[in-house]
Amino acid sequence: MPDQDRLDAIALLEADHRKVEDLFVEFKAAKGAAKKQALVKEICAELLGHTVIEEEIFYPACRGKVEDGLLNEGYVEHDGSKVLIAELLAGAPNEEFYDAKVKVLSEQIEHHVHEEEKRSDGIFSKARAAGIDMDELGNLMKARKKALLAEYKTSGIPAPETRTFTGHTLEQGEPVDEIKASV
Secondary structure (H helix, E strand, C coil), X not given: CCCHHHCCHHHHHHHHHHXXXXXXXXXXXXXXXXXXXXXXXXXXXXXXXXXXXXXXXXXXXXXXXXXXXXXXXXXXXXXXXXXXXXHHHHCCCCCCCHHHHHHHHHHHHHHHHHHHHCCCCCHHHHHHHCCCCHHHHHHHHHHHHHHHHHHHHHHCCCCCCCCCCCCCCCCCCCCHHHHHHHC
16 A cells, blocks of 8 residues: 555545455455444445545546536536445445445446546546646645544544435335335
């Protein structure tokens, strides 16, 4: 793992991506509810800290220098993941869809990472080409993430905030077990 103190903004975000990818691999191999729940808590904390620094610091620094469409997709992808994160934080490993939610979250994150890290068309390459000061941005992001993770450790992981979803009230349909039983 690279020395976090020496990373510029993009290297820091890429290191976050690798860490979460490794945690998803660990989850896939994990046995036992306690181990799975601990890994999910760590995954969720890492992802939420990562999204906050991107949304509060990195993406705003890119506005006007990277296409709005790419940044807007990033925000929406974050919000889609936050829905699953909220479900996982409120759930437990013994619930029927817990592992499926982790799997789908990992797939969403894999897609998001691919979009950000594309060689010439990704947000990271476009931001670097725009001449944004990645060292200064990296310092701001490191400090904010460190504070967030410390807060999560002492106060718990807060409910995720969405920035692009409008808060529709969704109807809770029949549970899957009841649908299966009526067929």
